Amino acid sequence: MSRILDRVMDGMDIETFIICVSEDEGRRLTLQMFREMGFTDADIVFIQFQGPGVRVRARAYVHRPGDNYGWLKAGPVEGDVK
Amino acid sequence: MTPRTILLAPIDPVHDVGLKMIRRGLKEAGHNTILLPPDLPPEEIIQEIINKRADTVLLSRTLGYGVAEILARFVDLADALGVRERVKLGIGGMAIRPELAAELGFDAGFGPGTTVEEALAFVEDREYVPEQGKRDKQKRDLTASYTYAYGNSVIAELLGQITGGILAWVQNKTSPGVLRARAREELWDVRRWRGYGKMTEFLKEYPGLCGEMTRNFYLKGIMHPKTRRFTREEVAALENYVSKTKERMTVPGLQHSLKKPMVFNQYGTGCPFMDTGHIKVSEAWGADGVIHFDPSWGARTEGFMDGFLTHQEDGTVITPANLNRIKQSLEPGTLWQIRAHRGLNTPETAVLAGKFQADFTKINICYGALGAGTDPARMTVDGVAAIKYAAKYGLPFDIVTNEELCGVPAHKAFAGMLISCALGLRLGGKPVLQPLFCYSPEVMVEGWMKDNYVDFNVAKVLALRRIIDAPLWPGAPIGFLTHTEDRIQSSASTAYHASLAAMLGVDAVTIASSDEAYSGGPISAPSKVDTLRAVGEGFRFFGNMKLEPSPQALEWSWQIEEDIAKVLRQVSERGDFVGALYDGILGSREDGAYPGRNGKDTVMNV
Numbered sequence: 298m299s300r301i302l303d304r305v306m307d308g309m310d311i312e313t314f315i316i317c318v319s320e321d322e323g324r325r326l327t328l329q330m331f332r333e334m335g336f337t338d339a340d341i342v343f344i345q346f347q348g349p350g351v352r353v354r355a356r357a358y359v360h361r362p363g364d365n366y367g368w369l370k371a372g373p374v375e376g377d378v379k
Numbered sequence: 380m381t382p383r384t385i386l387l388a389p390i391d392p393v394h395d396v397g398l399k400m401i402r403r404g405l406k407e408a409g410h411n412t413i414l415l416p417p418d419l420p421p422e423e424i425i426q427e428i429i430n431k432r433a434d435t436v437l438l439s440r441t442l443g444y445g446v447a448e449i450l451a452r453f454v455d456l457a458d459a460l461g462v463r464e465r466v467k468l469g470i471g472g473m474a475i476r477p478e479l480a481a482e483l484g485f486d487a488g489f490g491p492g493t494t495v496e497e498a499l500a501f502v503e504d505r506e507y508v509p510e511q512g513k514r515d516k517q518k519r520d521l522t523a524s525y526t527y528a529y530g531n532s533v534i535a536e537l538l539g540q541i542t543g544g545i546l547a548w549v550q551n552k553t554s555p556g557v558l559r560a561r562a563r564e565e566l567w568d569v570r571r572w573r574g575y576g577k578m579t580e581f582l583k584e585y586p587g588l589c590g591e592m593t594r595n596f597y598l599k600g601i602m603h604p605k606t607r608r609f610t611r612e613e614v615a616a617l618e619n620y621v622s623k624t625k626e627r628m629t630v631p632g633l634q635h636s637l638k639k640p641m642v643f644n645q646y647g648t649g650c651p652f653m654d655t656g657h658i659k660v661s662e663a664w665g666a667d668g669v670i671h672f673d674p675s676w677g678a679r680t681e682g683f684m685d686g687f688l689t690h691q692e693d694g695t696v697i698t699p700a701n702l703n704r705i706k707q708s709l710e711p712g713t714l715w716q717i718r719a720h721r722g723l724n725t726p727e728t729a730v731l732a733g734k735f736q737a738d739f740t741k742i743n744i745c746y747g748a749l750g751a752g753t754d755p756a757r758m759t760v761d762g763v764a765a766i767k768y769a770a771k772y773g774l775p776f777d778i779v780t781n782e783e784l785c786g787v788p789a790h791k792a793f794a795g796m797l798i799s800c801a802l803g804l805r806l807g808g809k810p811v812l813q814p815l816f817c818y819s820p821e822v823m824v825e826g827w828m829k830d831n832y833v834d835f836n837v838a839k840v841l842a843l844r845r846i847i848d849a850p851l852w853p854g855a856p857i858g859f860l861t862h863t864e865d866r867i868q869s870s871a872s873t874a875y876h877a878s879l880a881a882m883l884g885v886d887a888v889t890i891a892s893s894d895e896a897y898s899g900g901p902i903s904a905p906s907k908v909d910t911l912r913a914v915g916e917g918f919r920f921f922g923n924m925k926l927e928p929s930p931q932a933l934e935w936s937w938q939i940e941e942d943i944a945k946v947l948r949q950v951s952e953r954g955d956f957v958g959a960l961y962d963g964i965l966g967s968r969e970d971g972a973y974p975g976r977n978g979k980d981t982v983m984n985v
C-alpha cells in the first residue's frame with residue numbers, strides 16, 4: 298500500500314480562520330500547525346488579519362517540479378477502485 | 380417499458396424544489412408520479428406508499444441536521460410494515476451522501492447536482508451513462524472570419540512605409556538565431572528524429588551556432604545546472620499515466636451557449652511531467668488551449684539543448700523531446716501554442732512549433748526588444764525570420780503587448796503590435812492582436828481606473844477594431860497585475876476580465892491560475908481549476924449579453940487611435956525602425972522600456 302499523499306499532484310493547501318491578535322501571530326501559528334502535521338516544506342500563500350483573527354491559506358508542497366512524483370508510480374491504496 | 384408508479388416525498392420540513400425537478404423528468408418519461416407535501420412524518424409517508432400501491436419511492440432530504448436518525452426511523456418502519464422489500468427505494472438531496480444511503484439500506488443515494496437522467500435510469504433499472512458528446516472538441520481557426528482590411532487608411536499607409544523599410548533593412552542580414560533556425564529547418568527532420576534516425580548533418584553544424592552553455596551540452600555533455608534527464612522508469616510511468624488518464628477524459632467547454640472566446644491557460648512548471656499533469660487538469664476543467672512557457676534564461680541563451688529534460692525552476696525547457704511528449708499528451712481538440720516571441724531563439728522556436736504541429740506561436744519584435752531584453756537589431760532580424768517560418772507553417776501568431784506591463788502606454792505598445800501585424804500580413808502570415816487586459820501601470824499612474832476596470836480595456840478593443848479587421852485575443856494573461864495572492868480575488872478578477880472579453884465578442888483569452896500572484900512556489904493544479912471554474916461561471920452569468928461602451932470608453936478609444944497614428948508617423952519619419960526602438964519612440968526609458976542587450980552585435984551582413 299502506498300501513501301495517499303503520493304497522489305497529491307503538487308501542493309496541499311489548508312484554508313482556515315485562526316483566532317489570533319496579529320498577522321505575525323497568525324503566520325507563526327499556521328506554520329507551526331503545518332510542522333505539527335509533519336510538513337516541513339510549508340509557506341503562506343495568502344493571509345489577512347482583521348480584529349477577530351486571520352483568514353489564511355497555507356501550502357505544503359508534496360511534489361515540486363523535477364521531483365519523482367508519487368502519483369506516477371502510485372500503487373493501489375487500500376479500498377481503491379480497481 | 381412499463382410505466383412505474385412512483386411516490387415522491389420530501390422528508391424535510393420545507394425543501395422540495397429538487398424533488399419537483401426530478402418529478403417533472405419522470406412524468407415526461409411517462410411514469411405515474413405522486414408528490415407528497417413536505418413535513419410529513421415517516422409513518423404518514425409509509426401509509427401513502429401502501430395506499431397508492433407505489434412500486435418506487437423517492438425521498439428527498441435537504442436539511443443536514445438529524446439526517447441519519449430520521450432516515451433510519453423511516454427504514455425501520457418500512458421494514459416493520461413489510462413495505463421495504465416491495466418497493467425500490469431511492470433518496471436524494473443536498474444532505475445525502477452515497478455512503479450514508481448505502482449504510483441505511485437504500486437502493487441508491489443521490490447528492491447535489493443529480494441530473495434527471497440519473498434519477499430516470501435508477502427508476503428504469505438502467506445503468507446511468509454520463510452525457511456523451513463532451514468527448515470531442517473541434518479545433519477552430521480563430522483567424523478564419525477576418526479580412527485584415529484596414530479601417531484607418533492613415534495608419535495603413537504608415538504601416539506600409541515602416542514595414543517596407545524593415546524588410547529592406549533585414550534583407551542582407553542574418554544572425555546566429557536565423558542560422559540555427561535554418562539548420563533546424565533544413566537539416567533536422569522530425570520524422571527521422573521520431574524514428575531515432577541520426578542527425579549527423581545537423582549536429583555537425585548546430586553546436587557551432589550555439590552559445591557556450593548549449594555548445595558545452597553538445598560537445599562535452601555538460602547539462603544546465605538546474606536540469607536533469609528523466610530516467611527510463613519515469614518515462615514509462617508517464618506514458619502509463621497519460622494513457623490511463625486519456626481513457627477517462629472528457630473535455631467540457633466553459634462557454635455554455637457562447638461561440639467564443641476560447642480560453643487558453645499557460646503551463647510551464649519546469650517539468651514536462653508536471654506540465655502534463657497540469658495540462659490534463661486544465662483540459663478536464665474546460666481549457667480550449669494551452670500555452671508552453673519556457674524558462675526566462677531560454678530567451679538569453681543561444682540555442683536549444685536536446686533530450687527529455689526537466690528543470691527545477693519556472694518555465695519548461697524547449698527541446699524536441701519535451702515538445703514531442705507534451706504534444707502527445709494533449710487531447711485531439713486542444714489547441715497548443717508555443718511562444719517564440721522574445722529572445723535569441725525566436726525563429727528556431729517558430730520552426731519547432733511548425734514541425735511539432737503546434738496551432739499557434741507568439742511573436743512581437745517590439746516587446747522582445749523593449750520589454751524582454753533582446754537587442755533591437757537582433758530582435759528585428761530574428762523576428763522577421765520567425766514570422767516567415769510561422770507563415771510557412773500556416774501558424775497564426777499572437778502579438779503580445781506585455782511591454783505595457785513595464786509601463787509603456789497602450790498606444791505605443793499598440794503601434795509596435797501593429798507593425799508586427801503588418802509585417803505578418805506582408806509575409807503571408809496570420810497575426811492575432813493581443814491587447815493587455817488589466818489594471819496596467821499606465822492607468823495606475825494616471826489614475827484612470829478609479830471608478831472601474833472596464834472602460835480603458837474596452838477603449839483598447841474599440842480602437843483596434845476600428846484600425847483593422849483582425850482577430851483579438853486579450854491577454855496575457857488577462858487580469859495580470861490585477862491579481863493578488865488571494866485565490867478568491869484572483870479567480871473573481873479573472874472571471875470579470877474574461878466576461879468583459881466575452882461581452883466584447885473577442886476570439887480568445889489567456890487566463891492565469893489563482894496562484895498567478897504567488898511567488899513562493901510553483902503554480903498548483905487546484906489553482907488552475909479555480910480560475911477555469913470562475914471563468915465558466917462568468918460566461919454562464921452574462922451569457923450572450925453585449926457591452927454598451929460608456930462615453931468615457933469611446934473617448935479613450937479615439938484618443939488611443941489618434942496616438943497610435945502619431946507614434947507610427949514618428950517611426951516612419953525616423954526612417955529606421957531599429958533606430959526608433961533605440962530612441963524610445965515605441966516605448967521609452969521614462970516609460971519603463973529598455974532596449975535589450977542580449978544578442979548585441981550579433982547581427983551579421985551577408
Ligand code: B12
Pocket residue numbers: 392393394395396397398400401437438439440441442443444469470471472473489490491492493494498
Ligand atoms: C430554496 C431554499 C429554501 C426554500 C425552500 C422552498 C422549497 N419549497 O423548497 C425556503 C426559503 C422555504 C427555505 C427555508 C429554510 N431553509 Co433553505 N434553502 C434553500 C436553498 C436556497 C436552495 C435549495 C434548493 O432548492 N436548491 C435547488 C435544488 C434543485 O437543488 P437540490 O435540492 O440539491 O436538488 C438536486 C439534488 O440534490 C437532487 N435531488 C434532490 N432531491 C432528490 C431526490 C431524489 C430521489 C433524487 C434522485 C435526486 C434529488 O437533484 C436535484 C437536482 O440536481 C438552499 C441554499 C442553496 N443555495 O442551496 C437553502 C438551504 C438548503 N436552507 C437551509 C436552511 C437551514 C433553511 C431553514 C431551516 C432556515 C431557517 N432556520 O429558517 C428554512 C426552513 C425553515 C423550516 N420551516 O424548517 C440550509 C440548510 C443547511 C443545513 N446544514 O442543513 C441551506 C443549505 C442554506 C444555508 N446554507 O443555510 N429554504
